[in-house]
Amino acid sequence: MKDTTKFGISKKRVEDVECLYLKGYLDAHTAPILENTIQDSLNNGNFKIIVNFGELDYISSAGLGVFMVFIEDIRKNGGDIKLANMNEKVFSVFDLLGFPMLFDIHKEENHLISSFGSVKNI
Amino acid sequence: MIRKIFFTDDALSNNSKVGFFAAGIIFTALRIVGDVILFMIGKYNLENLLLWNTITSSIIIFSFMMTLFMENSQKKKGDNNNFSVDYLKDVNKFFLISISILFAGIFIEAITNVGRIPENLFTLFSQIAFSLFVLIATIYVIHYLYKWFNIRKHKRTKFYLFIIAYIYSFFIIKEFMQFHLGYKLEFLDVFGIIVYISLVVLSWLLNSKNSWVTLLPRDLKVKQAWLSFFTFIIAIVVMSRFADLSDFNIIILKYFPFSRTIIIITFIILSTSMLRIFFLILASLPTSTIVERRTSEISSLTYLNKLVADSLDYNIDNLFDVVTKLALQSCNANSSWTELYEGNTVRIVKSININENAVYAAHNDFDLTGMLCKFQQSELIDSVVESKYFSAMKNYLPNVKSLIIIPLFSSTDRIGTLLVGDTEEYSFEIDDLKVLNAFGDNIRIALENAKLVKASIEKERYKNELLVAQKIQSKLLPSILPEIENYSISAYSIPATEVGGDYYDIVKLKNGNYCILVGDVSGKGFSAAFYMAQLKGIVMSVAASANSPSELLRKINKILYGNIEKKLYITMSALSIVDNQGNISFARAGHMPFLIKQNNKISSSIPNGIGLGLANESIFDNALEEVSLKLNENDAVLMFTDGINEMQSEDKEEFGYEPLKNTLSDNKNNNAIEVTENIIKKVQQYGDNLIHSDDMTIFALIFLGNKKLME
Numbered sequence: 001m002k003d004t005t006k007f008g009i010s011k012k013r014v015e016d017v018e019c020l021y022l023k024g025y026l027d028a029h030t031a032p033i034l035e036n037t038i039q040d041s042l043n044n045g046n047f048k049i050i051v052n053f054g055e056l057d058y059i060s061s062a063g064l065g066v067f068m069v070f071i072e073d074i075r076k077n078g079g080d081i082k083l084a085n086m087n088e089k090v091f092s093v094f095d096l097l098g099f100p101m102l103f104d105i106h107k108e109e110n111h112l113i114s115s116f117g118s119v120k121n122i
Numbered sequence: 123m124i125r126k127i128f129f130t131d132d133a134l135s136n137n138s139k140v141g142f143f144a145a146g147i148i149f150t151a152l153r154i155v156g157d158v159i160l161f162m163i164g165k166y167n168l169e170n171l172l173l174w175n176t177i178t179s180s181i182i183i184f185s186f187m188m189t190l191f192m193e194n195s196q197k198k199k200g201d202n203n204n205f206s207v208d209y210l211k212d213v214n215k216f217f218l219i220s221i222s223i224l225f226a227g228i229f230i231e232a233i234t235n236v237g238r239i240p241e242n243l244f245t246l247f248s249q250i251a252f253s254l255f256v257l258i259a260t261i262y263v264i265h266y267l268y269k270w271f272n273i274r275k276h277k278r279t280k281f282y283l284f285i286i287a288y289i290y291s292f293f294i295i296k297e298f299m300q301f302h303l304g305y306k307l308e309f310l311d312v313f314g315i316i317v318y319i320s321l322v323v324l325s326w327l328l329n330s331k332n333s334w335v336t337l338l339p340r341d342l343k344v345k346q347a348w349l350s351f352f353t354f355i356i357a358i359v360v361m362s363r364f365a366d367l368s369d370f371n372i373i374i375l376k377y378f379p380f381s382r383t384i385i386i387i388t389f390i391i392l393s394t395s396m397l398r399i400f401f402l403i404l405a406s407l408p409t410s411t412i413v414e415r416r417t418s419e420i421s422s423l424t425y426l427n428k429l430v431a432d433s434l435d436y437n438i439d440n441l442f443d444v445v446t447k448l449a450l451q452s453c454n455a456n457s458s459w460t461e462l463y464e465g466n467t468v469r470i471v472k473s474i475n476i477n478e479n480a481v482y483a484a485h486n487d488f489d490l491t492g493m494l495c496k497f498q499q500s501e502l503i504d505s506v507v508e509s510k511y512f513s514a515m516k517n518y519l520p521n522v523k524s525l526i527i528i529p530l531f532s533s534t535d536r537i538g539t540l541l542v543g544d545t546e547e548y549s550f551e552i553d554d555l556k557v558l559n560a561f562g563d564n565i566r567i568a569l570e571n572a573k574l575v576k577a578s579i580e581k582e583r584y585k586n587e588l589l590v591a592q593k594i595q596s597k598l599l600p601s602i603l604p605e606i607e608n609y610s611i612s613a614y615s616i617p618a619t620e621v622g623g624d625y626y627d628i629v630k631l632k633n634g635n636y637c638i639l640v641g642d643v644s645g646k647g648f649s650a651a652f653y654m655a656q657l658k659g660i661v662m663s664v665a666a667s668a669n670s671p672s673e674l675l676r677k678i679n680k681i682l683y684g685n686i687e688k689k690l691y692i693t694m695s696a697l698s699i700v701d702n703q704g705n706i707s708f709a710r711a712g713h714m715p716f717l718i719k720q721n722n723k724i725s726s727s728i729p730n731g732i733g734l735g736l737a738n739e740s741i742f743d744n745a746l747e748e749v750s751l752k753l754n755e756n757d758a759v760l761m762f763t764d765g766i767n768e769m770q771s772e773d774k775e776e777f778g779y780e781p782l783k784n785t786l787s788d789n790k791n792n793n794a795i796e797v798t799e800n801i802i803k804k805v806q807q808y809g810d811n812l813i814h815s816d817d818m819t820i821f822a823l824i825f826l827g828n829k830k831l832m833e
Contacts, residue, residue: 028645061644061764065689068736072688097693097712098732101745 006057009037017113018046023055026063034066038081042070047079048116052109053086059093067103080116084109139192146185153178154250161246172302172379179378186258190265210342212266213349213399216392219259220356226252227363231370253374257381260388267391274331282324286391289321293383302379321387325394332402340411343403350400357393361386419557422448426564439471441568445540445561446472449528453554455542457522460530462538463491476519476543484518494527494539500559501527505547523547526555528562532569540565588620595621595651598658603628606636608702608826612794614802615819616765622817623650624763625657629665631698637671640761640821641694641734642713649690650817657682657692671696672709672748675734679711679742682735692734695761697823704753704825709746712736714767717760717782720753724783755827758786758797765816766801769809777808786822794822 006024013019018041026034041049051067053059071081082104086094094105106112156174160166230252234245271279296314299305338346364371364385375382426448442460450458459473459481468485470478484490493511503509503525507516515522522543530538542558544550595617603611613626623643631637641657643650660681661674668674674696682692695716697708708716712733715726729747737745753759760782769777785800798820805818 061691062689065644065691068691069688096714096728097691098730098736098745101730101732101741102737 007033009034011037014113016046017048017050017116019050019052019109019113021052021054025058026056026066027058027060028062031060031062031066034063035069038066038070042074047074047077049074049079049081050084050109050112051081052084053090054084056087056090059090064093064097064099067099071102080104082106082112082115084112139189142185142188142192146182146189149178149181149185150254153182154247157246157250158243161243166246171376175376176298176302176379179380182254182378183257183261183380183384186261187264190261191268210346210349212270213346213353213396215266216263216396217349217353217356219263220353220360220389220392223256223259224356224360224363226255227360227370249373250377253377253381256374256385257378260381260385263392264384264388267388267395271328274329274334276331279328282328286321286324289317289324290384290387292317293387294380297375297380297383301375318390321390322394325391326398329395329398329402332406335399335402335406336409340407343407347400347403347407350396350403354393354396354400357389357396361389361393364389415553419452422452423557423560423564426561438569438572441565442471445565446474449540449542449558449561450474452557453526453542453544453550455526455550455554456544457519458540458542460538460540462530463495463536471538475521480518484515487518488514490515494529494541495536497527497529498536500529500555500562502550502552502555503527504550506543507547519543521545524549526550526558528558530562531566532573533566537569591648591651592617592620595655598655599625600627604636606699606702608704608828609699610792610794610824610826611638611822612798613819613821614798615817616802617651617817618765618815619647621648621651622646623654624765624817624819625654625694626761626819626821627658627661629661631668631670631674632666633669635698635700637665637668637674637696637698638761638821638823639674639694639696640713640763640819641692642763642765642817642819643692644690646816649687653686653690653692656686657694670709670748671698671707672746675709675711675731675746676739676743679734679737680739683738683742686735691736694734697759697761699823700750703828704755704757705750706753706759706823707748707750708759709748711742711746714762714764715779717762717779717786718751719756719758719760719786720751721757722787724787726779753825755825756790756792758789758794758822758824760786760797760801761821761823762801763817763819765818766805766820768816769805769818770815771808772810777805781805781808789824792824792826794824797822797824 007026007030008023010021010023011018012021020034020037020041022034024030038049041047067081067083074081083094083099084106085108086105091105094100094103099105104112104115106115156178157166160171230248234248268283271283293314296307296310300307300310335343335346364374364382371382426445442462446458446460449455457473457475459476459478460471461481462469462471468482468491470476470481473481481490496511503512506512506523506525509525512525515525522545524544524547526542528540528542529536530540540558540561542550542554599615600613603613611628613628615622615624615626617624623645625639625641625643627639629637629639639661641654643653643657657678660678664677664681665674668677675694678694686692691712693713694711695708695713696711697706697716699706708727708729710716710729710731712731715728717724717726727749729749731746732742734742736742762782767777767779767782771777781804782801785797785804789797789800801820801822802818
């Protein structure tokens with residue numbers, strides 16, 4: 001029902017921060033794409049990651065799970081995953097689950113870029 | 123008379139056969155007794171006994187012919203599957219009959235004096251006996267010739283036999299007119315020659331069908347050729363002995379009128395047929411090896427096909443066993459083996475005339491597997507010694523000088539190789555390769571079949587296990603909810619697949635309060651169901667040590683965190699019924715909002731809280747809020763999983779919270795069961811025929827007011 005071809009990721013590098021721009025539907029079918037992309041970043045030694053949800057229409061529980069897979073490792077390495085620019089619906093999913101208490105979530109990507117250094121602990 | 127015999131197609135009963143035979147015997151006896159009496163009273167003179175001889179002879183001939191042809195009409199074509207062999211027996215009979223007629227004639231001629239009046243009873247008796255023997259033997263030959271023409275019949279057989287019947291009649295009349303009645307009638311002699319020639323031509327044409335000869339194995343053909351040729355020679359000799367009008371022949375002629383004619387014509391047909399068959403066999407001899415080979419190829423392939431069909435019970439080793447044997451036979455090879463590649467090891471399933479240890483050694487010492495796997499198609503190695511890849515093999519398998527390699531596949535995977543070897547170089551032909559290729563294809567089909575069967579069995583087993591799991595899981599959810607004073611409660615849960623990750627329960631806390639739980643394990647199907655079962659266990663173990671919903675959730679998180687897969691989490695709402703006065707308190711671990719009806723107003727409550735298993739004790743505990751409320755009469759709380767509000771319609775619109783709120787406010791009957799049932803009905807209607815993709819659970823709680831107080 002949800003078209004997997006409608007999911008896409010583009011990358012941008014701002015200083016030492018890896019910005020991932022998600023687009024479309026993030027569900028059980030497309031979650032592995034995001035997982036691989038983040039894994040690539042880690043393999044390249046980039047532990048400061050911002051995920052921009054500006055063009056993401058939908059996220060399922062499997063999509064949420066992806067962030068939990070890496071966060072521990074990333075924070076151990078002095079990095080973090082920060083979440084930016086969610087629409088209201090996507091934010092409400094994160095919000096219900098209590099993500100705002102676990103992750104830095106902000107409307108502005110730039111705000112998050114400059115905020116790297118202050119790390120939350122799970 | 124004869125025409126009648128040839129066209130007696132009706133299956134007459136066995137009784138008439140016995141009747142004819144009895145008639146034949148009785149008249150033969152009558153004739154002998156009559157002759158003996160005539161001889162005794164001195165009246166025996168062949169010249170004067172024409173009427174007596176003609177009548178008895180006709181009846182005897184007729185009776186014995188009928189006896190044999192009755193039998194014939196009962197046997198249908200196709201009764202004998204192996205006619206070629208039967209035919210050989212027939213030719214054997216022809217040969218024996220011809221030779222015995224020949225020698226009996228010579229013998230009788232030698233021991234008796236030939237004269238118009240037999241000099242003694244012994245002479246009379248032996249001459250009659252001989253004449254009878256020749257006559258009955260000839261009828262026997264006619265019978266087998268007729269049977270044989272009919273079994274190998276073609277379009278014109280019936281017509282030719284019809285004409286032959288007339289030819290018999292013609293010569294019988296000719297004999298009667300010319301010999302017994304003494305008319306000269308020279309034109310009949312001239313015409314007779316023409317008829318003789320046409321008889322030879324017809325006999326030749328009757329044997330024109332040759333396909334059966336082609337199918338005979340070579341050794342049988344050679345045997346048949348010899349037999350046919352000798353029978354031809356003997357038949358010619360017998361015929362020519364009876365053809366000239368020697369004294370001896372004249373006596374026979376007089377003893378049994380018509381018998382000589384029948385003998386001569388029958389032996390003309392017999393000798394011509396034998397000659398024709400001899401030529402047919404000679405002509406087919408050069409191709410017989412090829413035909414034999416094709417025949418054996420076809421029968422091996424047919425057998426293999428049968429095996430392939432049987433391989434459904436996945437007795438694959440047996441299949442390889444047979445294939446290895448058949449491959450050897452069909453190529454006339456000396457040795458063969460089938461090896462399978464299982465992971466990095468090689469296993470020889472079946473070998474014939476092969477030292478398996480030598481093959482294993484070859485695999486170990488040089489990369490035989492690798493070389494064999496280079497061939498994606500079957501390959502003929504004319505000379506192992508000269509071969510680019512396999513010359514090293516001569517040290518291991520010195521008797522394999524030429525080789526055929528048949529790669530074996532299952533789907534597209536190379537699973538093994540069938541190898542057929544011979545002790546001679548250049549001993550295989552390209553045809554062998556083709557046949558063996560068919561073997562390879564058949565194996566592929568068999569393996570495919572076996573795989574499909576296995577898959578469907580596994581699917582069936584999976585289905586059964588799923589049913590068991592479903593049964594187990596349904597037992598994890600409470601089937602009956604407790605009665606709680608002043609409250610109406612109801613729960614409803616539908617998994618998306620056979621098993622699901624939704625969880626609801628009602629447990630007693632340490633302080634004796636009931637606590638309602640609704641949870642959702644992320645993901646679906648088996649993994650979710652597995653964690654759901656684990657969750658149930660955790661709840662059971664900690665519920666009795668917690669005093670409040672938040673305390674319960676904290677204890678659960680403490681156990682879960684770090685103990686479940688990182689990408690999985692569980693959301694859960696917990697609501698405890700503090701007393702029977704409408705006091706409740708609830709907490710939420712990342713779960714859906716509580717929908718609350720208070721004084722006919724619906725609101726959602728989202729106390730802070732993180733999903734279970736997502737955060738460590740300190741973060742989780744800090745984040746978790748607990749809310750306390752006092753419900754009034756008719757106030758209600760709805761707890762549910764996201765499968766409800768996220769149910770999608772055909773145009774992908776979500777069900778949302780509104781219909782839930784509406785149902786809650788519409789309910790005036792204070793019946794929680796009605797609320798849950800209405801909601802499930804609405805959700806299912808909304809999703810219409812679409813398969814719901816997530817588990818759905820709903821729990822409703824209605825405070826009925828303090829009835830005791832009211833009373």
